[in-house]
Amino acid sequence: MRTPLLFGLFALCATGLLAQQAAPADLDVLHVQGNVWLIAGAGGNIAVDIGDMGVVVVDTGLAQNADKVVAAIRKLTDKPIQYIMNTHMHPDHMGGNITVRKAGVTITGANVTGDINDAAAGAAILAHNNVLNRVSAPSGKQAAMAADAWPTDTYISGQKEIYFNDEPIVMMHQPKAHTDGDSFVFFRRSDVVAAGDIFVTTSYPYIDIENGGSIQGEIDALNNLLDIVIPKHEEEGGTYVIPGHGRICDEYDVLEYRDMITIVRDRVQNAIKKGMTIDQVRAAGLTKDFDSRWSAKSGFGTADNFVTAAYKSLSAPAKK
Amino acid sequence: MRIYCDLFMKLSLTLLIPVLCCAPAFAQFAGSMNATQGLDLSGNWTPAPHDEQVGNPALVEYYGVPINDGARAFGLAWSPSRSTVPEHQCQVHLVSYIYGGPLNLRIWAERDPQSQKVIAIKQYISTYEQNRTIWMDGRPHPSPNAPHTWMGFSTGKWEGDMLTVYTTHIKMGELRRNGLLESDQATLVEHFFRYGDLMTHVAIVTDPATLTEPFIRTQTFRLNTTEGQNWLYPCEYVEEVVRPRGEVPNYLPGENPFIAEHANKLHIPVEAALGGAETMYPEYRTTIKSLNAKKASGK
Numbered sequence: 001m002r003t004p005l006l007f008g009l010f011a012l013c014a015t016g017l018l019a020q021q022a023a024p025a026d027l028d029v030l031h032v033q034g035n036v037w038l039i040a041g042a043g044g045n046i047a048v049d050i051g052d053m054g055v056v057v058v059d060t061g062l063a064q065n066a067d068k069v070v071a072a073i074r075k076l077t078d079k080p081i082q083y084i085m086n087t088h089m090h091p092d093h094m095g096g097n098i099t100v101r102k103a104g105v106t107i108t109g110a111n112v113t114g115d116i117n118d119a120a121a122g123a124a125i126l127a128h129n130n131v132l133n134r135v136s137a138p139s140g141k142q143a144a145m146a147a148d149a150w151p152t153d154t155y156i157s158g159q160k161e162i163y164f165n166d167e168p169i170v171m172m173h174q175p176k177a178h179t180d181g182d183s184f185v186f187f188r189r190s191d192v193v194a195a196g197d198i199f200v201t202t203s204y205p206y207i208d209i210e211n212g213g214s215i216q217g218e219i220d221a222l223n224n225l226l227d228i229v230i231p232k233h234e235e236e237g238g239t240y241v242i243p244g245h246g247r248i249c250d251e252y253d254v255l256e257y258r259d260m261i262t263i264v265r266d267r268v269q270n271a272i273k274k275g276m277t278i279d280q281v282r283a284a285g286l287t288k289d290f291d292s293r294w295s296a297k298s299g300f301g302t303a304d305n306f307v308t309a310a311y312k313s314l315s316a317p318a319k320k
Numbered sequence: 321m322r323i324y325c326d327l328f329m330k331l332s333l334t335l336l337i338p339v340l341c342c343a344p345a346f347a348q349f350a351g352s353m354n355a356t357q358g359l360d361l362s363g364n365w366t367p368a369p370h371d372e373q374v375g376n377p378a379l380v381e382y383y384g385v386p387i388n389d390g391a392r393a394f395g396l397a398w399s400p401s402r403s404t405v406p407e408h409q410c411q412v413h414l415v416s417y418i419y420g421g422p423l424n425l426r427i428w429a430e431r432d433p434q435s436q437k438v439i440a441i442k443q444y445i446s447t448y449e450q451n452r453t454i455w456m457d458g459r460p461h462p463s464p465n466a467p468h469t470w471m472g473f474s475t476g477k478w479e480g481d482m483l484t485v486y487t488t489h490i491k492m493g494e495l496r497r498n499g500l501l502e503s504d505q506a507t508l509v510e511h512f513f514r515y516g517d518l519m520t521h522v523a524i525v526t527d528p529a530t531l532t533e534p535f536i537r538t539q540t541f542r543l544n545t546t547e548g549q550n551w552l553y554p555c556e557y558v559e560e561v562v563r564p565r566g567e568v569p570n571y572l573p574g575e576n577p578f579i580a581e582h583a584n585k586l587h588i589p590v591e592a593a594l595g596g597a598e599t600m601y602p603e604y605r606t607t608i609k610s611l612n613a614k615k616a617s618g619k
Contacts, residue, residue, distance in 0.1 A: 028465050040465045201504075223566040226407065234410045234448045234555055236469055236491075248467045253504075255407045256492050262568040263397065270572050286573070289394035293492075293503045293529040 027065075027072050032240050032248055034190025035165050037076060042069050043092035047194040047242045049187055051165025054082040054107070057100055057123075058185045058194040058242075059093040066096030070103045080105045083164065085171055086127040086151060087196025087244065088182045089134040089144075089211065097125055097149035126160060127151035128173050130181030134211055172228075174198060174221035178205065178244075180212025182221065186228060193228055194242045199254060201246025203301025204287075204294045205261060207309035215265050215313040222258040229254060260290050268310040278311045358478030359514045361441065364549065365425040365541035368518065377498040378582040382595025391501055391530035392594055396576050398499025401561070401569035410555035412448040412470040414493040416508045416525045419539045423447040424549045441476060441483070446551045454485050461488050468492075468504050483512040495530065503529035517543040533597045589615065 028040040032047070039046040042061030046069060049056040055077060061069050073081065081104030086094045104123025132151045137143035143150075153160075160171040160183075167189040174182040178197045185194040197206060198221045207213045225241065229251040232238035241249045267286045276284070287295070287303045295303040382395060402408055413421060424446040429438045443452040454476040461473055472490035476483055487508040495502040506527035513520045519541040526534045563569075571577075583593035589611035598604050 028463050030463060030465055038465060219566060231410075234412045234450075234470070235407065236412070237467075240467065247465045250467060251407060252411065252491060253468070255405075258566070259402070259568045262566060263570045266568075266570065267572060289390050289392075289397060292388065292390045293505065 027068055029072050029076070030248065032190070032192050032242065034187065034192065035167060036187050036190045036192040036240075036242075038242055038248060039069060039072050042066075043095060044087075044090070044197065044244050045194075045242050045246070047185065047187075047192070048073055048076065049165055049167065049169065049190065050077045050079065051167065052079070053165050054080040055104070056083040056085065056164060056169060057081055057104075058085045059087055059196070059244075060084060060096030060100045062092050063095035063099070066099030069096055070100060073100075073103075080107065081123045082107055083162070084123050084125045085169075085183070085185050085194075086125065086131055087185065087194060087198075088179050089127075089131045090179070090197065090208075091145070093196065093244065094127075094131075094135070094145070094149060098146065101125060101148065121152075124153055125149075125151045126153045126155075126162075126171060128171070128181040128183050129154040129156045130179070130212065134179070134181060172224070174217065174224060176212055176214045176217030177221040178213050178218060179208045184221075184225065184228070191239045192242065193225065193239065195225060195244060195254075197244035198222065199225065199241060199243045199249070199257060200301070201243050201249060201253065201257075203245075203296035203299075204290075204303060204306035206300035206305065207313060209309055209312055213309075213313075214316075215261070215268075215310045219258065219262055219265060222254060222261065225254050226251065226258060260294065264290070264306070265310060265314070268307065269314055272311065272315050278308065278315075281311050282307055358483060359481050360429070361427045361483065361512060361514055361519065362429060363427060364544045365427065365519055366544045366549070367419075367422065368540040368542040370538070370540045377496045377500075378585075379498055379578040380576075380580075380590075380593050381496075381498060381582045382500060383588075383592050383599040385496065385500060385595045386531050386533040386535055386597035386600060387495075387500060387595050388530060388532050391495075392596070394501050394530075395499035396579060397570050397573070399569040399571055400499075404560040405568065406557040406559065409557040409560070410448070411493065412450060413497070414490055414495075414502055415452070415471045415474075415487055416490070416502060416506070416523050416537070417494060417496065418445055418447055418450065418470075419521050419523065420537060421447055424544070424551055425541060426551075444551070446549070447553055448555065449553045454483075472508065481513070483510075485510040485512070495525070495527075495535065501530050503527050505529050506531075519543070533600075588612075 027042055030038045032038050035049045035051050037048045037050065039048060042065035044059050044061060046061055047058040055073060060066060081100060084097060084100055101122035106124050132154050135143065135145040136150050155171065158173055162169050167187055170186045170188065171183040172186060174184060182196055182198055198218060205218055207215055207218055229239035229241060231251045235252040237250055239251065241254055243249055264287055268281060271281045271284065271286065282304060287307060291303050382392065426444040428442050430440045430442055431437060432439055438456045440456055441454040445452065450471055452471040452474065454474040456476050459475065461475065466489060468489045468491045470491055472487040474485050474487040476485040490504065490506055490508065492504040493502055494500065502525060506525055509524045511522040521539045521541065523537045524534050525531065580590050583590040589608060591611055592599055592608055
């Protein structure tokens, strides 16, 4: 029940704080490798896979930047946008769904063609089922997001696979991490992973406990990511990772982030064992060694938010 | 006494080098296409023994390094066992640090085939088999969203006979291999000087996340004209320690057992070993004396 309110708060913050990041007139478009490109500056990072069959877009940024995103994609290719994949439910990652969807088309195979009803509705939107649960609402209730932005296809089991642009593309659910509906999107032939907000280079992670996130799930997801990525030479290159926010990374960058979060988890866990209260932990300076690099000045990724979420997450009674 | 000698050498260099290097305006930095400038650095180079080549640093040997409080806390929580984590085993020394180790260094110029102007100065560093490009054609540094690498993205220009290099996009890694961190926000200014068969390399790290002042190191190299050097450094991780998945060795606050080890070995105050900008300067000798006197009097 609290989701729409929280979602609204997030949207406010996102359109305020994140919109400032998205303010520059031009988006930053970088080729990552293989079929995959990064579009940065529209809110959360956007990954785009381009090939003969069309375009897959991972996340769509903030709503107000969606026209720019579509224009940026159109500069790269005139192929149809056929799939949107959402890494999670936050509006800086799926706020542009409606616009990008309308710019696309669903073209199914076999004996149906592009002029069926689905095609008119635009591109298909894929996400974990928990994303749909979080952004939609039962009849008569206020949904967190307009229905046209909702995922059109969801998955419940561990992963969702498609083969597109001569490339296996796998959405891999990461339970209870940043939220409860996070997916990595792994472009296997291009060897690129879009990690969503499980991994960012701009701040501490935002553990959205209200929407099912947890610090242990975050760490588990980062360890899963380390299992996927393989460096080319001396911990550099090879599999590239597009974080939810920030620059293009490889295994070592993920490793430093995983290490940092794990060490903070160990400290908070130790403090809880000692019987320290949340206020004592917040005042203890447990992230002193990481703050100058990782603490955001305000918003979701501050040290205080991170430590508070870690404490709440680790001290919450285990659900049976 | 050794500590005082070491400190004195570091302090002397610290004072001397900024005079030599008077930082240029790097905000406007651009490489030069002028092939007539500068010296030829081409050849194979090996480190020559010099004052700053003191081997691997000890745990909590931070004196002479202008670390901030956060970087010190990072170092004190750092367990050497972290280097045994598979993904850390082949972790490369950063561009600011790699020249200080045992290595063979090859330098050559890449030229435009039409004009014969130098496009880039290339380096191959045997340790960790690192290839480095110093662009001399005036190209800009990449977007902040571009990947960071161990060697970073470098542009260079000749200032008289001194090659000055500016590097960004460096990975997070070791400022020194004892838990001192250099963040991925660091930038590096280098100067290469050649005097016949000797070459001096000066590296000046600026890191807003870990340092309160620029950190300066120098290395000297000798031209090597003999064959038979080792140029390879294959590295593949192995499982050195069986541990739970995702475990990251670290010391919880107040539980590092080695904080005083190095200081006690050298009979210096622990405060000195903990580093910071003040430990770089000659005046700090007075502080050491007063700390020692305080300790001796039991206060």
